[in-house]
Amino acid sequence: MKWHHVQENWAAFYDAILEKWPDVDETDLDEIDGDQRAFVAHLAEVTGQEQAEIREELREWLAGEIPSDVVMDPAHDNHSIALSSKYVGEGEDEYADDARFGDDDEYPNDGDD
Template sequence: MNWNQIEGNWKQFKGKALAQWGKLTDDELDQIEGRQTELAGLIQERYGKTEEEAKREIDDWMGRI
């Protein structure tokens, strides 16, 4: 699966993202509309991760869904 597929079907994947990163809100996930860079920024902000850690988490998540 690639990010374009996730972004194109964000409403379907949003719940899975919320389950993975529970500190993010439904409204925040609606606002980013599946944009990977913005998701990484939210993960950094809420979880105190570096940009590299956030991107790695997203890649790992993509591999599992």
């Protein structure tokens, strides 16, 4: 993925960021607001690593898949969902409809879209 995906959907990446860098605080993420330089500087501060090491970790992290609940590509939904299964909690089905976001069939398409 590219940094602009992260920046445009910053809050949606909090879980993935906190999983990768558990020393980061959500309040700090709010202040960083998708600024890559500020994020690298903050990670260097909380982890005690050099910024060059953090940038390399960030490059590796960005080489991974975008979580499916952040950005979906209708042409590849099932593939994206399967790849993002690492972000789904143990015992959950990545293909299951998530009732917290409503039922897709609750409001049938009446052609007004």
